[in-house]
């Protein structure tokens with residue numbers, strides 16, 4: 001598929017599925033060895049791959065000004081991303097060139113990064129600016145002791161970081177405009193789960209579990225197993241319609257607006273996704289920590305029609321929407337992934353089977369498997 005369906009085409013396909021009690025179906029059934037969720041070797045190969053792909057790091061909205069920075073671990077590497085005085089986003093290995101201390105923690109806005117250990121100081125461009133009592137280092141070449149850069153690219157509201165020699169995929173080239181500049185970032189969070197990163201990612205890739213797992217949260221507002229699934233390169237988009245989309249049948253096709261009628265979930269291969277929900281958007285990166293532990297990096301933004309008249313109310317609405325999703329659906333998905341993880345060693349399954357309704361997961365594993373040999 002060369003490009004995403006238009007909103008009108010998505011609406012038509014949803015009405016077709018509602019009328020025919022059908023859903024999009026993939027062509028293949030996939031069997032994934034359970035060992036791939038447990039193996040330390042497989043995990044290390046995945047980490048090496050993650051370091052060679054352009055991986056979403058944060059939304060541009062997390063770096064609004066010159067000096068805005070975000071420091072966190074990505075694929076087990078401490079990374080610092082910062083917007084320079086020239087507006088360009090740069091990324092560095094977050095390790096002091098004296099003895100390796102991280103020079104920044106968390107997020108904020110800075111004019112320089114002063115290492116907390118012995119106060120070597122670095123500019124926003126990573127250059128080493130100052131060494132206290134520099135006569136203790138008579139031979140040091142300051143020009144070659146800047147923070148070590150890694151590749152950062154900002155595209156359509158998303159910052160991508162590639163740590164090592166890049167393997168080219170279409171992942172970043174495809175990046176459509178999902179996040180718009182006027183969207184307000186109102187919350188950031190980090191949570192940990194005792195589950196393999198792939199189990200957590202898989203929860204957002206199909207709608208076959210809506211009635212069973214989300215019976216009282218999402219199902220009253222949505223459909224079970226009624227999705228539009230599109231793929232592009234290694235990425236995908238899964239559309240989850242709300243029941244209220246029925247109202248659009250009375251609206252002439254040219255006047256139909258899809259906002260608030262569906263949740264679009266854009267899977268950004270391999271470990272990030274952006275969900276555009278009723279009133280807010282979720283930007284999520286699932287960071288692998290170990291084969292059995294992962295960290296969610298979460299940014300919550302109001303949706304794009306949140307500025308102008310009534311903007312404050314729109315942000316309040318976005319926060320209520322976010323609270324509902326966080327306390328219900330996301331918690332249910334996280335619980336499912338942790339529960340699966342706790343049973344992986346039971347030997348009940350040698351492999352997991354992903355069927356025709358789990359097409360986006362099949363797509364994910366197909367691409368992951370194809371790329372992994374290249375990093376060994």
Ligand code: FES
Pocket residue numbers: 096097098099100101115116117118119120
């Ligand atoms: S480790 Fe950073 S100044 Fe010493």
Ligand SMILES: [Fe+2]
Pocket residue numbers: 203204209213214329333
């Ligand atoms: Fe779910």
